[in-house]
Amino acid sequence: MARIAAAILALCLATAVHARPVSYEGGWTLIEETDRQSTALWVHYTPNPKLSLGWRSEWDRKQDFVLNGPQATFLVKRWFGENYQANVYGFAGGGLLSGLEDNPADGSGALFGGIFADWETRRLFASYRARGLEGGKVDSSFMQAARLGFAPYEGDTGDLHTWLMVEADHRPDNSDPVGVTPLLRFFKGPMLFEAGWSLTDDEPLVNFTYRF
Amino acid sequence: MFRTLIICFSLSLASSYAVQAETSHDHHGDHHHEGTEDAPGISAPLTKTEPIATALKAGGEPVVADLLGVVCDFCATALNKTFGKREEVAAAYVDLDTKTLSLVMKPDMTLSDSEIERLVEKAGYRLAALRRGEDALKGAANASDAS
Structure with a gap:
């Protein structure tokens, strides 16, 4: 019941993912991310095509804290081809922690940073991301995740694009450090929605992105 | 139970769209290409939307x-x-199949090649070639290289 409530809450909070964490110049993006570890809401603005600046609120359900603060994402390098695009991004942020369930982290600061890389054609997708977090009364944490995807058909502009994906994540601090999550990605116009289920923790993955 | 429902729903949605996409490539009904969309060595013509x-x-x-x-x-x-934000542009359409941006300017207005290239980069992408006039309408074998 609690898991269903968490999934519904995540859907209600809804908005987007690591598909293009930097938008077009002048664009706003709203993102919700829920995985086996946390639920996050993230809004960012792109002042130029190599940088986005935003605000991230993240509820770490395993470590019982909420982190609120700014996040900057930089496009380090983009490769263009007629049939593919590849990107490497760096990101960094920080903020104040609020402890939940007797977590004494209340009011202490935290910093995080990491990288995200992807390669995509209209049929194939691969990505990798890694993030480290250092917070006063919260133990430092590290995670990394890799994803592979396949589109069963090529949709044109405005069609519903469908992807079958699997994500493997590694969180050394967890009791189950390696997680596997199959998921479906749906893309249509300015919206992206992902739904999956962690086979490791029996938890939902729900991601949503809207690009204004 | 909840997990089973999500998986069944997602798989049925994905498969139905896959079948739909494979069997009906009148793709999308609201635009069409004239000329030689898939001919090797020929650049695609303007995509005709309403x-x-x-x-x-x-x-x-x-x-x-x-x-x-x-x-x-x-x-x-x-x-x-x-x-779409540019006052010179009357209509714009990106065609993922042909990897082209089709533009029609307002009468007596235009954007220079360098301005179009700059706007494509502002959007986060890169221009490979540019065609105007008849070459844009019919497709062209020898598009001007923008780089």
């Missing part, structure tokens, strides 16, 4: 930009929004 056809009838200049790195609808959204 707004583009209307803008052409009004006497606007057609322009087709061949693009690099355009693989998803977010790319199309970025380019459509970037060019």
Whole structure:
């Protein structure tokens, strides 16, 4: 019941993912991310095509804290081809922690940073991301995740694009450090929605992105 | 139970769209290409959507930009929004199949090649080639290299 409530809450909070964490110049993006570890809401603005600046609120359900603060994402390098695009991004942020369930982290600061890389054609997708977090009364944490995807058909502009994906994540601090999550990605116009289920923790993955 | 429902729903949705996409490539009903879309060595012509056809009838200049790195609808959204804000542009459409941006300018207005290239980069992508006028309408074997 609690898991269903968490999934519904995540859907209600809804908005987007690591598909293009930097938008077009002048664009706003709203993102919700829920995985086996946390639920996050993230809004960012792109002042130029190599940088986005935003605000991230993240509820770490395993470590019982909420982190609120700014996040900057930089496009380090983009490769263009007629049939593919590849990107490497760096990101960094920080903020104040609020402890939940007797977590004494209340009011202490935290910093995080990491990288995200992807390669995509209209049929194939691969990505990798890694993030480290250092917070006063919260133990430092590290995670990394890799994803592979396949589109069963090529949709044109405005069609519903469908992807079958699997994500493997590694969180050394967890009791189950390696997680596997199959998921479906749906893309249509300015919206992206992902739904999956962690086979490791029996938890939902729900991601949503809207690009204004 | 909840997990089973999600998996069943997602798989049925994915498979139905896959079948639909494979069997009906009148793709999308609201636009069509003239000429030689898939012919090797021939650049695609202007994609004809209703707004583009209307803008052409009004006497606007057609322009087709061949693009690099355009693989998803977010790319199309970025380019459509970037060019849609320009007062010179009467209609714009990104075609993922041909990897082109089709533009029709307002009568007596235009954007220079360098300005179009700058706007494509503002959207986060790269221009490969640019065609105007008849070359844009019919497709061309020898598009001008923008790089």
